[in-house]
Amino acid sequence: MKKIYLTTALIAMTISANSASNKATYIQALEKENGIKYNKIDNTYASYITSMCYTKTKDNKSGKVFNPCYSCHTNGKEPNYIDDANLQASYNFPTEILNNPFKNLFKDRSKEVGKISDKEILDYINQSNYFDADHTIALAKNLPKDWQGYRPDCYYNFDKEGFDHSPDGNYTGWRAFRYYPFLGTFWPTNGSTDDVLIRLSKPFRMDKNGKFDKNIYKLNLSIVEAIVKQKDIKLPHKIDESLYGVDLNQDGKIDMAQKVVFDSSKYFTHMSYVGTAKKLLKEHKVHLAGGLFPEGTEFLHSVRYVGWDDKQKHIKMANRFKELRYAKKLYWSSYSELLRAADAELKEQNVLGTDQTESEVWYGDYEHGIKSGTGWIYQGFIEDKKGALRPQTYEETIGCMGCHAGVGAPTDTIISFPRKFEGTDMHSVEYGWNHWSQKSLIGVPEPKVSYKGYGKQYEYSFYLLHNPTGNEFRDNMEVRDKFFDKDGKPKEDMFNKLHKDISVALLPSLKRALQMDKGYKVLVGEQSFIYGREGNAKPIKNVYKKIDNYHQSTGIDKIILHDN
Numbered sequence: 001m002k003k004i005y006l007t008t009a010l011i012a013m014t015i016s017a018n019s020a021s022n023k024a025t026y027i028q029a030l031e032k033e034n035g036i037k038y039n040k041i042d043n044t045y046a047s048y049i050t051s052m053c054y055t056k057t058k059d060n061k062s063g064k065v066f067n068p069c070y071s072c073h074t075n076g077k078e079p080n081y082i083d084d085a086n087l088q089a090s091y092n093f094p095t096e097i098l099n100n101p102f103k104n105l106f107k108d109r110s111k112e113v114g115k116i117s118d119k120e121i122l123d124y125i126n127q128s129n130y131f132d133a134d135h136t137i138a139l140a141k142n143l144p145k146d147w148q149g150y151r152p153d154c155y156y157n158f159d160k161e162g163f164d165h166s167p168d169g170n171y172t173g174w175r176a177f178r179y180y181p182f183l184g185t186f187w188p189t190n191g192s193t194d195d196v197l198i199r200l201s202k203p204f205r206m207d208k209n210g211k212f213d214k215n216i217y218k219l220n221l222s223i224v225e226a227i228v229k230q231k232d233i234k235l236p237h238k239i240d241e242s243l244y245g246v247d248l249n250q251d252g253k254i255d256m257a258q259k260v261v262f263d264s265s266k267y268f269t270h271m272s273y274v275g276t277a278k279k280l281l282k283e284h285k286v287h288l289a290g291g292l293f294p295e296g297t298e299f300l301h302s303v304r305y306v307g308w309d310d311k312q313k314h315i316k317m318a319n320r321f322k323e324l325r326y327a328k329k330l331y332w333s334s335y336s337e338l339l340r341a342a343d344a345e346l347k348e349q350n351v352l353g354t355d356q357t358e359s360e361v362w363y364g365d366y367e368h369g370i371k372s373g374t375g376w377i378y379q380g381f382i383e384d385k386k387g388a389l390r391p392q393t394y395e396e397t398i399g400c401m402g403c404h405a406g407v408g409a410p411t412d413t414i415i416s417f418p419r420k421f422e423g424t425d426m427h428s429v430e431y432g433w434n435h436w437s438q439k440s441l442i443g444v445p446e447p448k449v450s451y452k453g454y455g456k457q458y459e460y461s462f463y464l465l466h467n468p469t470g471n472e473f474r475d476n477m478e479v480r481d482k483f484f485d486k487d488g489k490p491k492e493d494m495f496n497k498l499h500k501d502i503s504v505a506l507l508p509s510l511k512r513a514l515q516m517d518k519g520y521k522v523l524v525g526e527q528s529f530i531y532g533r534e535g536n537a538k539p540i541k542n543v544y545k546k547i548d549n550y551h552q553s554t555g556i557d558k559i560i561l562h563d564n
C-alpha cells in the first residue's frame with residue numbers, strides 16, 4: 001500500500017514539474033519579448049484606479065466645471081452597497097498616488113503615429129489576431145497545455161438569435177447581446193469598439209433530465225435578466241408555464257405567460273429558474289436573489305480597434321482585438337456578505353477625507369484571474385509586441401478590478417447586461433439578442449435615466465451637457481463641434497437627432513477612427529499598458545500630473561445621483 005502511494009506521488013510530482021516548465025517557458029518567453037513582468041508590480045498597487053479620476057474638472061479660462069465622474073462614482077443600487085458618489089467632489093486619493101501614476105497620458109507619440117499610413121493601419125486592424133488562418137482560435141492553441149485559466153472558446157459565429165456555434169455546428173453556450181454603451185470612454189468615438197457575450201452554467205441550459213434544451217436556456221436567460229434588472233421582462237411570445245412548472249408571470253396560476261415578473265416583495269419565494277437549474281435551486285446548490293447573477297455565469301468582452309465599413313461608410317468592429325476580457329462568478333455572496341464587503345471598501349476609500357496610506361490588496365494571479373472578493377474572477381488578454389494576444393500580467397489584471405468591483409455603477413460587478421436592450425421583436429432595432437456585427441448601433445433611440453433632482457433625462461444628452469466632448473478628458477472636439485456652437489450653446493437640432501439615433505454621438509468619422517487606431521498601435525509597440533491604456537498621440541492636457549492633497553476639491557458642487 002505504502003509503495004503504491006509513493007509511486008503515485010512520484011508520478012504526480014514529475015507531471016507537475018513538467019507542466020510547470022511548460023507554463024514557465026511560455027511566460028518567460030513573453031516576458032523577454034515584451035519587456036514585461038508577470039508577477040512583479042512595476043508601477044503601483046493602485047492601478048485599479050483609472051486615469052480618468054485625475055481629470056481637471058475645471059476649465060482654467062472660462063472657470064466652467066464639468067462632471068465626468070458621476071458615470072462611475074455614484075450611489076449603487078442594492079445589492080451594490082457601494083455609494084462612492086462623494087468622490088465626484090474631491091480628489092481624495094491615497095497619499096502614494098497623489099502623483100498621477102498613468103504616465104502615458106503625458107506622452108507625445110505624434111512622431112511615431114505620423115509614420116503609420118492609413119493603408120498600413122487598415123491592413124493591420126483588418127487582420128484577425130483571434131483566429132489563425134485556418135480559423136482555429138490562436139490563443140486557445142498557444143496557451144500552455146496545463147494553463148488553468150480561461151481558454152478562449154467562442155467562435156463569433158452567431159445565429160439569428162445571437163447563439164454562438166462551433167465549427168461542428170454545436171452551441172458553445174455563448175450568447176451575444178446588444179446594450180447601451182456605458183458613458184464616455186466606452187463610446188467608439190473615444191477609441192474602441194466592443195461586444196459582450198453571456199454564458200450561463202450548464203444546468204441552466206438543460207432540461208430536467210440533463211439534456212441541452214435551447215428553449216430552457218432562452219427562458220433562463222430572460223429569468224436572469226428580470227432578476228438582475230429587478231424588473232419585469234417581456235417574452236418574445238407566449239410561453240406555456242405548464243411545460244416548466246413555474247409561474248413566470250406570478251398570477252397565481254400555471255397558465256400562459258407573456259412576461260417574467262419580478263416582484264421585489266415576493267420573488268424569493270415565487271421565482272425560479274427552469275430545467276435542471278430549477279432542481280438545483282430547490283436543493284440550494286444554486287441561488288436566486290434580486291440584482292445578482294447565479295453561480296457559474298460567465299461574460300466575454302472583446303475590445304477592438306475601430307474598423308471601417310467601406311460599403312456602408314461608417315465604422316464597424318475591427319477583426320483585430322485589442323483585448324479579450326473575461327469574468328466568471330465562482331461562488332455566491334449573500335446580501336449581508338456583499339454589505340460587509342462594501343463597508344470594507346468604503347473604509348478603504350475613507351470618503352470622510354483623512355490621510356490614506358493603504359491601498360487594496362487583490363487576491364489571484366495572472367493565470368487564474370483576480371478575485372473581486374464578492375464571488376467573481378476577472379482575467380484578460382492583450383496584444384503583445386507583435387500583435388498576438390497574450391495573458392495580461394498580474395499588475396495589468398489588477399487594472400480590471402476597480403471599475404467592476406470598486407465603484408457604484410455596476411450590478412453584481414457587471415456593467416453591460418443591466419443595460420441590455422429589451423426589444424422582443426427580432427426585426428426591431430432594439431432587439432437585444434444579437435451581436436453588433438449583425439445589427440449596429442445605428443437607429444437605436446436614446447435611453448432615459450432618472451437622476452435625483454433632475455427627473456427622467458435622456459442619458460447621453462445629459463452626459464453631453466455635463467461633458468460637451470462626450471469623454472472625460474475634454475479632447476474629443478469632433479463630438480463637441482457636432483453638439484455645441486462656437487459659444488458653447490447646445491445645437492438643439494443635433495440633440496433631437498440624438499434622441500432618435502444614438503450613433504449620432506457615439507460613432508467617429510473615419511479620420512478620427514484611424515488616428516486613434518494608430519495611437520493605440522504605438523502603445524502596443526511600447527507594451528506600457530500599466531502606465532495607461534489610452535492611445536493618445538499628443539499629451540493630454542486636461543489632466544493633473546499631481547494632486548496637491550487629498551482635500552483638493554473638484555469644484556463640482558452638485559453631485560449627480562441615480563434615482564434608484
Ligand code: HEC
Binds near residue numbers: 069072089092094185
Ligand atoms: C470610468 C470610471 C471612472 C470615472 C469616470 C472616474 N473614476 Fe474615480 N475611480 C474609478 C475606479 C474604478 C476607482 C477605484 C475604486 C476602488 O476600487 O477603490 C476610482 C477611484 C477614485 C478615487 C480614489 C478613491 C480610493 O479608492 O481611495 C478618487 C479620489 C477618484 N476616483 C476620483 C474621481 C474623480 C474626481 C473623477 C472625475 C474627475 C473620477 N474619479 C472619475 C473609476 C472612475
Ligand code: HEC
Binds near residue numbers: 183417
Ligand atoms: C475603466 C473602467 C473599466 C476597466 C478598467 C475594465 N472594465 Fe470591463 N467593462 C467596463 C465597462 C464600462 C463595460 C461595459 C462595456 C460597454 O459599455 O461598452 C465592461 C465590460 C466588461 C465585461 C463584460 C461584462 C460587463 O461587465 O459588462 C467583462 C467580462 C469585462 N469588462 C472584463 C474586464 C477585464 C478582464 C478587465 C481588465 C483587463 C476590465 N474589464 C477592465 C469598464 C471597465
